[in-house]
Amino acid sequence: MLRSLYIQNYALIEKLDINFDSGFSVITGETGAGKSIILGAIGLLLGQRADVKSIRTGASKCVIEARFDISAYGMQPFFEENELEYEEECILRREVYASGKSRAFINDTPASLAQMKELGELLIDVHSQHQNLLLNKEGFQLNVLDILSHNEEVLAAYQSVHKEWKQALYDLEKIIARAEQDKADEDYIRFQLEQLEEARLSEGEQEELEQEADTLSHAEEIKAGLYRAGQILYSDEGGLLSGLKDCLNTMIGLQNVFPVAGELAERLESTYIELKDISQEISGKEEEVEFNPARLEEVNERLNLIYTLQQKHRVSTIGELLALENEYAMKLSAITSSEEDIEKLKASCDVLYNKVKKQAAVLTKARTAAAREVEKQMASRLVPLGMPNVRFQVEMGTRKEPGMHGIDTVNFLFSANKNGTLQNISSVASGGEIARVMLSVKAMIAGAVKLPTIVFDEIDTGVSGEIADRMADIMQEMGESNRQVISITHLPQIAARGRAHYKVYKQDNEKETNSHIRRLTDNERVEEIAHMLSGATLTEAALNNARALLGGT
Structure with missing residues (x-):
């Protein structure tokens, strides 16, 4: 899990060095204070493309470094496969130069962005608001079923024979064209x-x-x-x-x-x-x-x-x-012999195609079972989130031709009302409903995957009151079992539930504006949540409400 984050000369951040705890934490701050900047810096550690415009004005380079405790997550195979030194504390560092050059390091050893991205996906999942759109992407929906059915080995076996089949088809087309x-x-x-x-x-x-x-x-x-x-x-x-x-x-x-x-x-x-x-x-x-x-x-x-x-x-x-x-x-x-070669290749393609179909059927069976489990879990998770009449269905179909991920097509269907017709989730769900559905999906996946750190960027958009409190329950629950959950939020109900509370803020001096982040003390948390309740002016009622919210955590 993420233990510390160091950022230097990135956008509005001159220097930032912050430690994080396990469990459920929250980050708050005014719009524009720099929360998205911090997420952008984390994105560089996950192998995203670097932009020299993000280097702080006047600086020659920016540096982002994160330390992760990976002792409990069995990641030794990744380091062995990539010939990297394994340590229980893993350090990711990215340096971006004004010249356009970029360097990446894993445990102080130079690494490729592909390696950093692969490792980053094992370490941290950043859920931003635009990720809600993934609910309408078939690839994401299929991945949910594969995660829940633990299809890694079955999918790898399928993809191996599928690749062999496609290569045989390519060879057949080539020899036919040549003939x-x-x-x-x-x-x-x-x-x-x-x-x-x-x-x-x-x-x-x-x-x-x-x-x-x-x-x-x-x-x-x-x-x-x-x-x-x-x-x-x-x-x-x-x-x-x-x-x-x-x-x-x-x-x-x-x-x-x-x-x-x-x-x-x-x-x-x-x-x-x-x-x-x-x-x-x-x-x-x-x-x-x-x-x-x-x-x-x-x-x-x-x-x-x-x-x-x-x-x-x-x-x-x-x-x-x-x-x-x-x-x-x-x-x-x-x-003169090409006809014979073509017939042999056709026979080979037929044999491989039958293998592909057979392996695809194994995938379909596992996914179908997972689809029923998803329907069951999503209903039980969404009802407490203010959707008493919710219906959630996983519609499965079959492709005309096997693809890299099998022959299955998946579509998440949704209706929040008794008399509503089940439709594609992105067509009928409101922003708040999609946020709740996505949180439920993430919570469901988290139970099946050993992902050390999950970051939610304003996943609570469009909800408030009791629903926000329920969403906080889910994130707090996800933060247990040796997992770290960090939520960037504007809602006091969620902010009050964090084991640790961090605030992002800007400060101006004579020459420039700097973004900072710091962990709040107990008294500072009361004031911050009170501000979130009442606005700029602190009232005694807001302070009492903030104490009540914090007292209930």
């Missing part, structure tokens, strides 16, 4: 594949053909060069090999009288052998090379086919063309 598109493209794909297959391409072919084309294009030049080199080496008259042979014989003849000539002869013989081998190879290559216009034309035609295919498909290698060929083959295979 239709592929069917339309089938002729094009088949033509491209056949053209590539007919080309019978192979890796490395292009480089070999390009080299062969170069050789064939210069055949005469190559052949003439090889012939000339061969003549230089092997000519009978003046050829290198002939002269080298003479040199070799001369050195052999000298080696008996000049030993060095033997070594030179060996080297000359080695050179002679190598050059003779080269000469023979040149002669062989010369015979291999021939001018073949027919083969050149054939090679160029093949290269032109390769170049045309590369240009058409915007690639630069045969490897890429072969990859395209494989891709087209796979697409054709997918087209």
Whole structure:
């Protein structure tokens, strides 16, 4: 539950530091004193969007910090799942900078707004006047039934299979759309594949053909060069090999009288052998090379086919063309097998849909039982609140298609009069009646949920007198059983029932206006409630009435 609240440089609040007690407490103050500002600050701790305009004029940032005692509420799983340190005193802090930057902390560890919002929903429920409109929202009404029937695990199981079913439907739509598109493209794909297959391409072919084309294009030049080199080496008259042979014989003849000539002869013989081998190879290559216009034309035609295919498909290698060929083959295979895949997915969707319906039926059964309990409880709660002829009915229907929360539709029907027709609650209930209905719903939910702190912002609007006293009874009862209830009120009957009484007020100085909040002493409470009874002027009668109200608490 909320133990303390610290606010700095937020709107009209320069600095505020207040402690809160357990049980039922009240906050009073003139309109515009700053009660809504405090609620706005709490909203930031619950993950609401920050507005730099809310930073106090002249300040660089605002800070809101709240301390909660969570020792009795079993919240360790949240901290474990979010890798946060668990302590029995939980600290939420939000900092908003004039630059627009915002930071959030849980137990002094940086946290996301999503984490802060999730934790905040476990810690505190702020009921403002506009929340009365939720009575007409089907999602809220459905949530009431789920809370009372403790449907958390059943709903989670349903949502899991529903998500799986919707994903299967999405996959089915996707594959059908793709199959239709592929069917339309089938002729094009088949033509491209056949053209590539007919080309019978192979890796490395292009480089070999390009080299062969170069050789064939210069055949005469190559052949003439090889012939000339061969003549230089092997000519009978003046050829290198002939002269080298003479040199070799001369050195052999000298080696008996000049030993060095033997070594030179060996080297000359080695050179002679190598050059003779080269000469023979040149002669062989010369015979291999021939001018073949027919083969050149054939090679160029093949290269032109390769170049045309590369240009058409915007690639630069045969490897890429072969990859395209494989891709087209796979697409054709997918087209032929898509019908089978579609049938399999349809069958899977049918199986999942049956699971969804089966799990939805479990939800419906639990909600139907909860609906009857809601009708019973609401009647018993509203009669003491000045509605002796009230009728409250939970109308349930069925959706055409299962949604994320099941197949059920819910509508709260209401009539406050004997001869009244049951209608949608927001259509027939007055503001005061809606406030009483909403308080009864909250009290009913509070009995089923371990919510540490509930804040009511003027839920008593439109009621007075004895009804206000009864509403105070309900809030006081809700404040028991280790729960904290704080009511912002303008009614003395409710203000007098709080275990603690806080007053919000404004003070002006020479430069600015500041909002403050403080806990009232017993004597101050008498005066505050007397003012609420009689207005600005305190009368003895009002003071006596205030003492009587407080004495009856």
